[in-house]
Amino acid sequence: MTPNAASSSAASSGPSRRSFLASTAVATAAVAGGMPLLAACGGSDSGSRDGTTSGKAADKMLPAYVASTVATPDLPSKNGSAAGYTGKVDLAALKTSVPKKLGTGAPIKIMSPFWGSPPKGDCAYYTALDAAAGTKITWQNQDGNTYGEKLGAVLASSSIPDMVVVPSWELVGKIANAVTAKFMDLSPYLAGDKVKKYPNLAAIPSDAWRMGIFGGALRGIPMPAATANWIAPLYRKDIFDKKGYTVPKSADEFLSWARDATSAKAKVWACDGNLTWSAWSFFGVRGSGPGGWDMGSDGKVTYRIEQPEYLEALEWVRKVFDAGLVHPDDKARTGDAGQRFTSGQILVWNTNLADWYGKASEQAQSNPSLKIDAMDLFGADGGNPKLYASSPATIWSLIRKGASKATIENALAAADFSAAPYGTKERMLVDYGVEGTHYTVKNGVPVKNDLGNSEVLNAWVMLAAPAAYYAHPDLPEIARKQVEWQQRMGAFMKKTSTFGMNIVEPTRYANLSSQFEQLEIDYVRGNRKLSDVQQAISTWKSSGGDKLRDWYKELIDKNGSGN
Structure with missing residues (x-):
């Protein structure tokens, strides 16, 4: 199942x-x-x-x-993880x-x-x-x-x-x-x-x-x-082992490893173009939408793009692109990154955790030596990451x-x-x-x-659907590793003030933040300047962001904090 x-x-x-x-x-x-x-x-x-x-x-x-007692998982949910079943189907x-x-x-x-x-x-x-x-x-x-x-x-x-x-x-x-x-x-x-x-x-x-x-x-x-649950940096463990690579544990280590691993002549690049999604976790940036808002201990409400870490994450990803460490097709946003990963053209693929099993299952017969693992998310400075609950x-x-x-x-x-x-x-x-x-x-x-x-x-x-779980009878070890990855990462998870709230913002703010995803894509690829991002943040504030902040503060004050 x-x-x-x-x-x-x-x-x-x-x-x-x-x-x-x-x-x-x-x-x-x-x-x-x-x-x-x-x-x-x-x-x-x-x-x-x-x-x-x-x-x-x-x-x-x-x-x-009323919790189900029909089947007991081998790995119960912990730290917000899914449960895991690692047995065969009887x-x-x-x-x-x-x-x-x-x-x-x-x-x-x-x-x-x-x-x-x-x-x-x-x-x-x-x-x-x-x-x-x-x-x-x-x-x-x-x-x-x-x-x-x-x-x-x-x-x-x-x-x-x-x-x-x-x-x-x-x-x-x-x-x-x-x-x-x-x-x-x-x-x-x-x-x-x-x-x-x-x-x-x-x-x-x-x-x-x-x-x-x-x-x-x-x-x-x-x-x-x-x-x-977060975007996971899946990596080619078989190639890491063969080359003697050490899994990076900081932003600097990642950049150093990526330079060492990339060889355009050999048609091997460090990673795909969705590194930004992992960078949000490395640098402790909240998500978009209502989940991007949080009230600090000082009572001030801020949105993700106002976090200092937001620009820091983008600037770091820009360095990776500028150094030529991202596959050219990923930079151009063409083709299939998953296929580039399984063919060994990229060694790190930033994707959903479900793709770990998907690719391993797909390649089990044709490429049995392929081994995939997931890097633990790290703090950019090498310390513990600051992660936000899904x-x-x-x-x-x-x-x-x-x-x-x-x-x-x-x-x-x-x-x-x-x-x-x-x-x-x-x-x-x-x-x-x-x-x-x-x-x-x-x-x-x-x-x-x-x-x-x-x-x-x-x-x-x-x-x-039932409560979240992983079960892969054909590849049970991956189910185990998926759950254990979530459990390790979940130990560093915090909830924002809006966690668990089903929120709809006033219609007049519906498109206020819509330009940022494309702007982020363009900036890390070298097609926009940092000043463009900074100006967009300033415009966001003056065009309604500051008023939306007041709206969120009132909402949190009225309903209580989700954390």
């Missing part, structure tokens, strides 16, 4: 949220960012949908937490997490992002899941790469599917407000002990459920994520307002089935389909056949 929550943080949302999902949603999803909304904050924004809901008001809406020992079929067969329509070619609606996979869950789902799968466009159009129309999957990175502009206007409050069905009808939903951590509060009501069924959830499924009771119950039944934990018949069915039809088990390892690879993709997994 596969990992369900290799999600990236708002602080480190990753080189490409969409490219990340393209490679991992089929494994059971995940992702980045953290935006969303809620109850009025007061002051000049009273009566609006801006702000957040927290504290006792939020607690009243949350489902009771089909005879799989347990049942949904003893009673909760669906009644009432038809429901579900819209979800999809990466790849969607299977036919009557395919064997969908048919088997409907039969097991008691549902009758018509999937309206949409291209994940352009999902925001379709989502905006659908939410602006009068015809909304019964259930819609909404990723956090699409919660911008009118879409954010539409979530409150178009989707129902699930508290009457899930708050408190009511959730116990759906045992897998009850086992979703409360922090993840809290992120499902939109517009002052519990609307989103969450896909939980590990909070100790969002506990960043993807939700929501049920449209006005849905019938039968529709609601069947949508919740589907979500409960999808949230089945590792070690259950339901999880195996969701992740692998039907034995003999979609996969076979060889030496305790489930292996999909061609039909499985074409049908068992990222649809059901988007509805909900």
Whole structure:
């Protein structure tokens, strides 16, 4: 079975949220960012949908937490990590997490992002899941790469599917407000002990459920994520060992190693062009969006671009580019960095932790000598890193307002089935389909056949998920290392004042920070000057940043700090 929550943080949302999902949603999803909304904050924004809901008001809406006891992980969650399972799959020992079929067969329509070619609606996979869950789902799968466009159009129309999957990175502009206007409050069905009808939903951590509060009501069924999750500098351990390289433990050591390892003549470069994403962690820079705001011990609220470390990180990455230590195609932002990594053209690939397993599995037969590991994140000065917790959830499924009771119950039944934990018949069915039809088990390892690879993709997994975990029966040691990496790094993790809050900023500030990502890309590549970045920061302040700061201070003062 596969990992369900290799999600990236708002602080480190990753080189490409969409490219990340393209490679991992089929494994059971995940992702980045953290935006969303809620109850009025007061002051000049009273009566609006801006702000957040927290504290006792939020607690009243949350489902009771009842931990699953179906399967005990070999590596329990620690320091905000995912849990880890390192054993083989014993089909005879799989347990049942949904003893009673909760669906009644009432038809429901579900819209979800999809990466790849969607299977036919009557395919064997969908048919088997409907039969097991008691549902009758018509999937309206949409291209994940352009999902925001379709989502905006659908939410602006009068015809909304019964259930819609909404990723956090699409919660911008009118879409954010539409979530409150178009989707129902699930508290009457899930708050408190009511959730116990759906045992897998009850086992979703409360922090993840809290992120499902939109517009002052519990609307989103969450896909939980590990909070100790950042972009990881994956490196070619086999080449490091062969060359006798020492893994860098400071910014200076990295630069020195990169100079030694790079040889344009031999077509080998130190790293890919997404080094900036690791640099945020090396230098202790907070993430973008609401997660980028924090209140210091002096009561002053600042945004990430105001941290001195922000410019320090960019200047350091610029040095790496200027020294010619980044692959030319990465500098030009062309081609596939993952392929350059496995071919040995780059030795460090800054990417989502899920790609560790993805590439190792892909290369297991054709390149068995390849060995991948992840560098521990270091403080730029060689000390301990200062890391910021990721969002506990960043993807939700929501049920449209006005849905019938039968529709609601069947949508919740589907979500409960999808949230089945590792070690259950339901999880195996969701992740692998039907034995003999979609996969076979060889030496305790489930292996999909061609039909499985074409049908068992990222649809059901988007509805909900259990608490974050890693499990790779074919490469169990990688699951162990992924969890242990998160546990080590999680020891240095802190939460910002906005942690765990589902926040929507006033619409007038929606595009205030939108230029910075491209500016960062251009600056480190030598296409913009440092003065351009400094001027952008100054303009940000005068164009609304200072007023937005006041808004955040009022929000934190009113709701309390997330840390």
